[in-house]
Amino acid sequence: MNSEVTVEELAALMKQAAGVTVDPQDLERRVDTPFDAFGLDSLGLLGIVGELENRHGRALPTDAERSKSPREFLDLVNSTLTAGA
Numbered sequence: 001m002n003s004e005v006t007v008e009e010l011a012a013l014m015k016q017a018a019g020v021t022v023d024p025q026d027l028e029r030r031v032d033t034p035f036d037a038f039g040l041d042s043l044g045l046l047g048i049v050g051e052l053e054n055r056h057g058r059a060l061p062t063d064a065e066r067s068k069s070p071r072e073f074l075d076l077v078n079s080t081l082t083a084g085a
Helices: 007-018 024-029 042-056 062-066 070-083
Strands: none
Touching: 007 024, 007 042, 007 070, 042 062, 042 070, 062 070
């Protein structure tokens, strides 16, 4: 199993955990756009972090839920997940 979270997976998690629908290609193009521009708030991001922790069986840094953009979030999460791979 690839432990890195992709933009496509993040888009799916945004829908599943926070009810925010975003096209993965749009998310890829706007990866540096703040989460709030997509309609995702800190509680939604917390839900995504929780889901990823359950899927990967490990805690993510508390900074993950305070990430401002998809790129910041993916960089932090993926560096944590690949460090333990």
